[in-house]
Amino acid sequence: MKLWKTASRFLPLSFLTLFLTGCLGEENLTALDPKGPQAQWIYDNMILSIIVMALVSIVVFAIFFIILAKYRRKPGDDEIPKQVHGNTALEITWTVIPIILLVILAVPTITGTFMFADTEPDPEVGDDTVYIKVTGHQFWWQFDYENEGFTAGQDVYIPVGEKVIFELHAQDVLHSFWVPALGGKIDTVPGITNHMWLEADEPGVFKGKCAELCGPSHALMDFKLIALERDEYDAWVEGMSAEVEEPTETLANQGRQVFEENSCIGCHAVGGTGTAAGPSFTNFGEREVIAGYLENNDENLEAWIRDPQSLKQGNVMPAYPDMSEEDMEALIAYLRSLKVME
Ligand code: HEC
Numbered sequence: 001m002k003l004w005k006t007a008s009r010f011l012p013l014s015f016l017t018l019f020l021t022g023c024l025g026e027e028n029l030t031a032l033d034p035k036g037p038q039a040q041w042i043y044d045n046m047i048l049s050i051i052v053m054a055l056v057s058i059v060v061f062a063i064f065f066i067i068l069a070k071y072r073r074k075p076g077d078d079e080i081p082k083q084v085h086g087n088t089a090l091e092i093t094w095t096v097i098p099i100i101l102l103v104i105l106a107v108p109t110i111t112g113t114f115m116f117a118d119t120e121p122d123p124e125v126g127d128d129t130v131y132i133k134v135t136g137h138q139f140w141w142q143f144d145y146e147n148e149g150f151t152a153g154q155d156v157y158i159p160v161g162e163k164v165i166f167e168l169h170a171q172d173v174l175h176s177f178w179v180p181a182l183g184g185k186i187d188t189v190p191g192i193t194n195h196m197w198l199e200a201d202e203p204g205v206f207k208g209k210c211a212e213l214c215g216p217s218h219a220l221m222d223f224k225l226i227a228l229e230r231d232e233y234d235a236w237v238e239g240m241s242a243e244v245e246e247p248t249e250t251l252a253n254q255g256r257q258v259f260e261e262n263s264c265i266g267c268h269a270v271g272g273t274g275t276a277a278g279p280s281f282t283n284f285g286e287r288e289v290i291a292g293y294l295e296n297n298d299e300n301l302e303a304w305i306r307d308p309q310s311l312k313q314g315n316v317m318p319a320y321p322d323m324s325e326e327d328m329e330a331l332i333a334y335l336r337s338l339k340v341m342e
């Protein structure tokens, strides 16, 4: 009775959990609406497992209740029933059935595991297979397109319908790279290189998350995977690789000086390659969000630059609380001007 009382206290909580997990459907952050071959495989296998488990539960519980009803002690049953030791037919049945069920689960699991581990280039795309080096930092993601010679921060772009290969690293602690709508997750581990591939069936913006508790702002270590048709993707690559021109607008140009004088440029590369201490800004003007989660508007941008800690605890960007309004306005105009797509 006491146990039931305790359990019943948690009941509303479990319903709440069920409800809240529904919110994960937002912004494509869900494994239940697969948008790529890997995610589809995971989804199908999950359904298959649920069916197998449901069948087992139904059969076991049905037999359980039938036996309970049928062989109950009834009035007049005074004798102890006949005692038996073992029944070969039954024992073979309940050994063979689980073996068959396990084989049904094992075959797709093993073939899927090999399919996921195959990080050879896409056979149809060959040498043009997109290869992206991912580095997890506390609390942001760096994406190096080494073959193309540039680096991107926060948003990772891929072409649709092609197998894209990811090489995963961590700069500081364990992180985990996960885009639920496209596939499984893989840890990024300091000192170890992991590989995986993903493919998107259709263009779209798919939300990604760090899936490994990595510090105080772990929950805000979000990113976006943006899948584009091949020609748009090529245009993006071209834009990212092009020489960055000085902004034509005066205010933005003034902002570029503020950016350089305040050593923002030391941590935030504009154009070029290589590791910087913060996300690359070559296409900052095209980000939907700042720091992985804040809407990219002027108010949030100013709040972030003046006091990043208050918005993302434990991140390593210094605060600029004393920047003049004038400099701030110019700086924001400059950041907004950083775009590579028309
Ligand atoms: C010591 C290195 C460093 C300096 C200097 C620095 N930042 Fe940052 N900045 C970072 C890091 C690291 C992040 C990522 C924080 C996170 O999300 O965890 C960041 C994030 C940002 C973001 C959000 C980026 C995004 O892509 O979402 C903006 C905007 C930004 N910084 C602007 C500036 C400006 C403007 C300056 C100069 C006034 C500046 N930063 C100076 C390290 C730095």
Ligand SMILES: [Cu+2]
Pocket: 136, 137, 138, 139, 174, 175, 176, 210, 211, 212, 213, 214, 218, 221
């Ligand atoms: Cu992380």
